Amino acid sequence: MTDPVILTPGAVTLDQWAAIARGAPARLDPAAFPAIERGAAAVAAILAKGAPVYGINTGFGKLASVRIDDADLAKLQHNLVISHASGVGEPLAPAITRLMMALKLANLGQGASGVRPATARLLEAMLMKGVVPVVPAQGSVGASGDLAPLAHMTAAMIGVGEAIVAGERLPATQALARAGLAPIELGPKEGLALLNGTQFSTANALYALFTAERLLRTGLVAGALTTDAAKGSDGPFDPRIHALRRHPGQIETAAALRALMAGSAIRASHTTGDDRIQDPYCLRCQPQVMGAALDILRNVAVTLGREADGVTDNPLIFVDPEGDAHEAISGGNFHAEPVAFAADIVALALCEIGSLAERRISLLVDPVLSRLPAFLTPRPGLNSGFMIPQVTAAALVSENKQQAHPASVDSIPTSANQEDHVSMAAHGAYRLHRMARNVANVLAIELLAAAQGCDFHGPLASSEALERVRAAIRARVPALDDDRFFAPDIACVADMVLAGAFEEAVAPLALPRVTEAAR
Template sequence: MNAIILVPGEASLADWRAIYRGATARLDGASAPRIAESAAAVARILAKGEPVYGINTGFGKLASVRIGDEDLATLQRNIVLSHAAGTGAPSPIPVIRLMMALKLASLGQGASGVQPQTVALLEAMLVQGLTPVVPAQGSVGASGDLAPLSHMAAAMIGVGDIMLGEERLPAAEALARAGLAPLELGPKEGLALLNGTQFSTANALAGLFEAETLFQAALVTGALSTEAAKGSDTPFDARIHALRRHVGQIETADALRGLMAGSAIRASHLKGDERVQDPYCLRCQPQVMGAALDLLRQVATTLGIEANGVSDNPLIFPESDEALSGGNFHAEPVAFAADMIALAICEIGSIAERRIAMLVDPALSGLPAFLTPKPGLNSGFMIPQVTAAALVSENKQRAYPASVDSIPTSANQEDHVSMAAHGARRLLEMAENATAVIGIELLAAVQGMDFHAPLTSSTALEAARACVRKSVPHLTDDRHFHPDMEAANRIVRSGALVAAAGHALPVLG
């Protein structure tokens, strides 16, 4: 991929998505004067000899402690080392690279008081593939993501570990291999690097991008399940949804109609079908999935704003040589956004599991029990449906809002926190659970459609079925099911299913 040029304050959702998917990032050169002026403003502020939080004072509850000029560099190094107190497994590399890009764009706005060489080092690490090892746990989402970002800052001064490709190295060694020198922190710089919402925001954006992939795949599997059950496409009629007016619902119904257009399976039962209405898991797909789409788009707006903002403290205003302390580090918007993504992921998986359960039940689907030609001798899709139910139940538990929790920290100086970090961290695991549910539905729906031969579905859905059948043959007799599920997961996760269907589906932006 080509490098994304980040224009501070103006990056698009597509830019962040590309970085998460593997593109590197550079800062727009036009930001250089603003960065330099911000650093010069810090020097002028210090020259006044007045106490300024985070520049010549202690931090948090220790803000009243004045620090002498001779100790200012030590102060910034100490805050990085003391705050690098994360724990748990290393965060995924794509998430940390996105976090670094978010911090780069934030510093590029010239409100943080860092030196140009600091921004240059962060950019060089991104370009050359040096990713700090950042433990996943330790942030409460205010005062910023202190622990995770401190691990990033520590790597920049040569402390901790860095991933260089697939190799984990001591930070100083990795920097040396790349021809980079560890950073010597100046006044305000340690605090500027470790304060902010970039860890929470990166995790939330990662969850959003995976939810987008999941949403589109679930539209395809939902249409396939409707075909397998010989369900009606009447509930997708545009006139129904126009009367309710929700944009996501209208677009979802349009997508489902388009995916099923021209189906001989549907045409075969337009007359003589005794069923008056299908179960909700088929009939109400536009309402459920459309609501998820609207929610995810609202989240995309919130996170797009957050990603383009500045969230460290204090903030530097060179025009007046002021350092203003505020609370932009409080990640409540991100926490709310993460909770909303969790709800959407949970519901996408939940309604899909109901479609699986419907397909394996001959009383509801009209198909052989558990989708096997020889039920009894074979169990067919009996236990994959149980697995889907287990995953949905797990996601229900994880979907409980994180933002409603708070616990005081820093001797009650930081007495209300957002919990955005772990609210966002859970999203990738929730998305993986839901991906497995959609993968099971994909296998079940395609299996169900096979029973309608020689009738065929629409061009789009037949292409989707062919995509599956390249990797997973029809299930005649029981076989080791796990490899089939893994193959289906790859098809869903990679976007291959949606690409095979070849039909335009709703996007977030």
């Protein structure tokens, strides 16, 4: 088994979150448990004083003024979970659910949530033993926390609902038993601590950020291969141009494009005698577009890194280290506005990565612009070649444009107007997965088209790095001589894109990183 990621509350890196998203188990740093114990003891001390404290001995939301008897405090937390487990829609992907669980565990590990160590240990054991609650993906407005999806996560902990273990979907009690675990009865404050927070929105946004990084890096590879296929110039990637504008992302993406094309015999074949003075923007302005996407994704990485390390439930428990003056203070850390803005920015970047790639595909299939056979087929007319794959790419980028409308500008009052402004971060982050898959398909079409375009330049070869990319494609998909059933080819290469095959193909050449900004 892969070594577990150790979650040090408040200090988990984006690379560690990415490892969890890829399937690594996770556990809490043992040094966190004394703080958890102190927080639980503080809740007990606050309850002993008898004063009303939101969510501990009162109702929730608009019902906060209703005082709950001590005998009913456990029932209060149980009812909170089952009533709030009201999500609908397709289940969240298990990888994202696991990331959500790890984010919640790290949140609890800071000791400000008031849960008992046993509750945190159950969540940790589920992560370690692969018990993944079934969480419907729809039902959160991104404040007051991601209540519905986190309620489904918590429901599995108390033996309600369903969970997946070893790939099998089972009733939660059976899934826990299969892993040698038992449901827990929640104590005061614990249901609220588990339900409140931004972990669903943050998990979805983080997962999308990691995918967007892969798509941006692959987009640079595809763009370089297309530039060679179209016999475009690498002059626009000259470092002097980009140094004068000073944007770090633009400088780095131009350097990557230069390195990808270095030593290309195709490029060398037309350095003189070509009557084209300037390439279309989709080739010439790659550093400007992809560099801008890189810079804004790095800003997102900083925001999401901070959010992942934060505590976002309510109320928060502040322990008096000198005596018994512990406090439970109500606030609004559950409001996911930072995540909503971050998700909207990722959507913009995904749109532009895909849009630029589609324009490069359009260039390649146009014989006037590319000076290649029409639609990249040796026998146009009898064959349609890449005609309709380009239409598919156009459809996907248009869909992404519609999806990119900012979710964060929307709000709708909930809970009888007690919760009267919400972030829509959950929807904003969840929609990114479909957008990312659309971009992966567009890049797959471009890579296939660019490889086909370079085939026409034989026996001239591209650079060593780009020839490895072509070899990776041709190992799975043969050249298109005559028309064939094309959909499986696109799906195959899209899966390679999402798996990082083309980043690996150009290694050890360095491609820009998005997540390094938040280290």
